[in-house]
Amino acid sequence: MLSLENVGLMLNVGEQKIRILDDVNVNFEKGKMYAITGPNGSGKSSVARVIMGIFQQTSGQVRYLGEDISDLSVTERARSGFGYAFQHPARFKGLKVKDLIEVALKHGDLSDCKCLRNIGLCPEDYLERTLDNSLSGGEIKRIEIATLLAQNPKVRIFDEPEAGIDLWSFEQLIDVIGTSHDEDKITVIISHQEKILNMVDEIILVVDGGIQLQGSCDEIWPRIRDSATCACKQNCKKEGEIYADCPR
Numbered sequence: 001m002l003s004l005e006n007v008g009l010m011l012n013v014g015e016q017k018i019r020i021l022d023d024v025n026v027n028f029e030k031g032k033m034y035a036i037t038g039p040n041g042s043g044k045s046s047v048a049r050v051i052m053g054i055f056q057q058t059s060g061q062v063r064y065l066g067e068d069i070s071d072l073s074v075t076e077r078a079r080s081g082f083g084y085a086f087q088h089p090a091r092f093k094g095l096k097v098k099d100l101i102e103v104a105l106k107h108g109d110l111s112d113c114k115c116l117r118n119i120g121l122c123p124e125d126y127l128e129r130t131l132d133n134s135l136s137g138g139e140i141k142r143i144e145i146a147t148l149l150a151q152n153p154k155v156r157i158f159d160e161p162e163a164g165i166d167l168w169s170f171e172q173l174i175d176v177i178g179t180s181h182d183e184d185k186i187t188v189i190i191s192h193q194e195k196i197l198n199m200v201d202e203i204i205l206v207v208d209g210g211i212q213l214q215g216s217c218d219e220i221w222p223r224i225r226d227s228a229t230c231a232c233k234q235n236c237k238k239e240g241e242i243y244a245d246c247p248r
């Protein structure tokens, strides 16, 4: 089990310290898939960064398999089986796709490169490409996801994997994340997509730096869906799929 216990996170912004996460308590069990959702800026990626050791929490603990891992570095956590596909993957001039995948496969065999094929990229077309601005947004995102699939860690966090992925490939993406999950893994998907929220065991709703709801999809999804507000941000009443009394 992976858990965050009373986790708080403050970050420096100029002269000021601002609160990003406040008293976050959440458990992730082995063998389960989780979706973290919530408004933009609510703290979803920050939760992922605390789990990965990219951000050091200001208070509380991160525990994994009974141990407090709060002091482990990013590299030590990666060695312990943690992997993260970034929301905005970095580009590296001079590094090729094959270098990244080879490291992720722990110097395994690149010849079949299922991880790229599974995500809709033909290895023949991509292995020699440089990880620079010549790759499109969707391509770099797919390569990031393929790298995490190749790494095959025990704790996997996909941060908005659907972002920039075309409609035709979205089903394939969901399928490959679902089928690569197994009873030894914890899979966490940060997402705004209804289809992803409906494929997981539990949904975690992050609002304003805290966990507002956590529970099964059947329990949480209707509450999220029905709490959506009208685009005009007034309290318009929803009737079926429309906001019937919206003045605009």
Ligand SMILES: Nc1ncnc2c1ncn2[C@@H]1O[C@H](COP(=O)(O)OP(=O)(O)OP(=O)(O)O)[C@@H](O)[C@H]1O
Binding pocket: 011, 012, 013, 020, 038, 039, 040, 041, 042, 043, 044, 045, 046, 047, 087
């Ligand atoms: N390095 C940083 N320094 C200062 N503030 C930060 C930093 N990283 C994140 N923040 C702030 O923390 C808050 C939470 O950011 P976070 O990226 O976790 O949000 P999110 O829920 O993932 O949003 P989104 O849906 O847009 O990806 C935001 O207000 C953001 O501006």
Ligand SMILES: [Mg+2]
Binding pocket: 044, 045, 046, 087, 159
């Ligand atoms: Mg984010």
